[in-house]
Amino acid sequence: MEWFNVGTIVNTHGVRGEVRVKSVSDFEEDRFQPGQEVYVEKPETETGYEPLVIKSSRPHKQFILLTFEGFHSIDDVDWMKNAALSVPETALAPLEETEYYFHEIIDADVYTEEGSHLGYVKEILTPGANDVWVVEPAEGRQDILIPYIEEVVQQVDVAEKRITVRVMKGMLPE
CATH class of the missing domain: 2.30.30.240 (PRC-barrel domain)
Structure with missing residues (x-):
């Protein structure tokens, strides 16, 4: 399966499990909506990726601040610093004729x-x-x-x- 990078977690933000993401997504308004699933690289898992469901999303300066379901504190997300966020090829929506990823x-x-x-x-x-x-x-x-x-x-x-x-x-x- 081919994976596509949609952003990088550059740091944590606050103490309640929020992370600061530098987006490289084509459609970040849709990609980072609550309920959407993204994947973080985690080599020790079977696929090499751990699924994360976005709980909240908000813009902050040139970043997007995200929280994930099941992650409630800075200790829960600290390991994600500098990790890439990806989506599988199957998560790419079809585009119009003159639109491109x-x-x-x-x-x-x-x-x-x-x-x-x-x-x-x-x-x-x-x-x-x-x-x-x-x-x-x-x-x-x-x-x-x-x-x-x-x-x-x-x-x-x-x-x-x-x-x-x-x-x-x-x-x-x-």
């Missing part, structure tokens, strides 16, 4: 409509109205920012990890 876009090669290789997607930013794909350039030093909008992203081939874009004025570094 981050893991499908990260490391994809980016080409212009003319066939020039620009580089590969190294990161995805979610600043507001649309995502921005950060491309590590094949040549040059400055990252290329690709807005995920219809006018720019022409084709995404998930199986081939290949993205074709229309270069707009000012998009490429001088």
Whole structure:
């Protein structure tokens, strides 16, 4: 079974079993809702993962604060510090035709409509109205920012990890 990282527990928060999570989830509003199940790595278990049911979730600065059912104190969750939170492939919801999971876009090669290789997607930013794909350039030093909008992203081939874009004025570094 394939597992997907949705966040990292960076520390505990308070004394009542709350943990501070740095999210890398595509859909964190849904992923970290009470009742949802996530898994923490625990090598001594049969699968290597221990299931955790989210009891509460709230934003805090650039983190998400979570509590889990059955974990009531800092002593119960202290061992989770720096642990990755994951979900199995079966927990991934189907997406619309023009929607993609981050893991499908990260490391994809980016080409212009003319066939020039620009580089590969190294990161995805979610600043507001649309995502921005950060491309590590094949040549040059400055990252290329690709807005995920219809006018720019022409084709995404998930199986081939290949993205074709229309270069707009000012998009490429001088």
